[in-house]
Ligand SMILES: [Ca+2]
């Protein structure tokens with residue numbers, strides 16, 4: 001879906017005042033996703049026109065910027081073959097942050113590490129900038145592509161840094177940290193293929209000491225191959241047909257080549273890694289092309305110290321990150337094992353595994369970042385509910401998670417079953433608000449919180465076209481899931497197996513397996529050694545949801561689990577009413593109610609459900625293949641005025657989380673981002 005002809009985007013800009021954002025394209029095929037924020041921070045991302053999907057983001061945000069005054073941004077787009085000139089991938093970040101006048105160290109592509117680090121005397125590497133910047137100071141990065149990593153190697157161990165600093169772009173200059181090197185030496189094999197000598201230089205071979213801060217824990221073939229024989233693999237991907245188990249990547253003129261598993265099947269858009277001969281083969285004539293080969297595992301590891309780092313306005317791409325999360329430093333381009341780290345206006349693109357690995361998630365803030373086409377789950381974050389009563393306090397808002405799990409990970413669940421746009425575990429206290437989760441691949445969910453998450457507030461998000469569930473809240477507790485739009489996902493719109501959770505005012509449309517799956521997990525706390533899952537599912541409030549044409553099997557699935565002790569739909573709910581169902585016909589089941597598991601009660605009408613279960617007395621059911629949406633085909637998922645009867649009064653805590661006044665009793669998603677009110 002992403003094209004191969006990638007224009008370079010250069011920007012010049014004039015900021016008149018805050019407020020209305022005016023954008024003009026001089027040349028080149030681009031769609032704007034524009035954001036105009038308060039506090040003088042402006043961020044604009046440009047994506048190729050053919051993606052289509054992001055144009056709605058643009059429309060929404062630009063239309064929202066209706067305050068008085070104007071900011072004008074002009075983009076001049078001209079192609080170039082120079083890989084070190086931003087932005088060869090067709091993605092551009094522009095974030096404007098003030099340049100500090102004190103405690104600042106400057107990094108530039110024409111810098112020198114012998115310099116002092118002033119604006120006139122910039123340094124060349126991130127490591128040198130970190131060593132020079134005073135604690136609490138700022139590293140200011142000039143525009144350009146930095147083929148760099150600040151993770152030093154010592155005694156076969158990756159070395160994290162422990163210093164508080166801000167890392168930011170210089171005004172609106174475009175900054176990419178890049179895991180590849182350009183490779184220009186290729187030899188023809190006489191059979192229409194070209195090769196270069198390659199030995200996965202900084203990953204795999206030297207870091208087998210998992211789990212004590214190692215890199216890859218398994219080597220190819222991972223099962224039984226002696227350590228040090230490399231290359232390393234993502235073990236789950238070995239089992240997935242067509243998946244790419246080797247973190248090695250090659251990009252030709254900015255486009256990723258597909259890695260194939262035998263030389264015989266190579267073609268002009270793929271490459272083969274000959275581990276025995278230590279060669280990389282391509283089937284594309286390298287003459288006149290830019291070939292970039294991934295060389296670095298990650299960019300930065302923060303561990304120890306007080307934390308509080310801020311990373312903003314920069315991009316990270318093409319690092320050979322790892323699938324393995326537990327015990328690994330390399331599950332993300334950034335490994336963050338300090339509290340209170342903020343990521344803002346960053347882009348993570350085309351990394352082999354994860355993008356960001358939060359080992360210490362306390363106080364994490366993710367705001368207005370783009371996580372695009374990373375090989376595995378873009379953001380993995382672990383909280384402390386299993387070891388501490390301390391609130392983790394994560395804030396995740398206005399981020400785009402798009403086309404992640406591009407490497408089709410997680411199919412085997414050997415090393416990790418975390419495939420999603422974002423996965424949290426043990427997170428005590430978090431707000432997930434106004435995010436877009438779109439098109440995660442393989443079997444990946446949009447957003448997933450698992451293993452004793454607590455007090456999760458998940459509101460006003462859009463989940464669409466993910467291959468797994470849109471939103472999945474698993475063996476956790478005390479959540480608010482409200483005013484989300486979840487449509488066209490491969491499994492359920494929302495999958496909920498967590499106690500004391502309020503499920504209000506969600507609109508779920510055309511999800512392949514069903515609108516909701518509400519269940520009790522086979523696991524129960526304290527049974528079978530499980531110490532980090534929350535109580536069996538009870539105390540649910542489910543109201544004001546609108547479920548539209550979700551499948552042809554059952555709109556709504558409720559089930560208990562296979563083992564005991566457990567709960568089931570007979571005991572799940574403290575409140576369950578005022579929902580609205582839209583089915584293709586009366587022959588499509590309304591609700592499948594399994595409690596106990598051996599009893600599969602299929603309800604085809606509300607009266608029979610009410611009669612049997614004394615639930616949903618005030619719900620609505622339509623069986624004429626209609627829908628209550630303003631314009632589903634046109635992408636407007638708002639509820640038509642008057643289409644539905646009044647619902648339950650939305651509880652005060654839910655109304656506050658959504659951002660509406662108390663007293664409302666409308667149904668469906670009332671606010672969501674992008675495109676909602
Ligand atoms: Ca690969």
Ligand SMILES: [Ca+2]
Nearest residue numbers: 521522523524
């Ligand atoms: Ca259970």
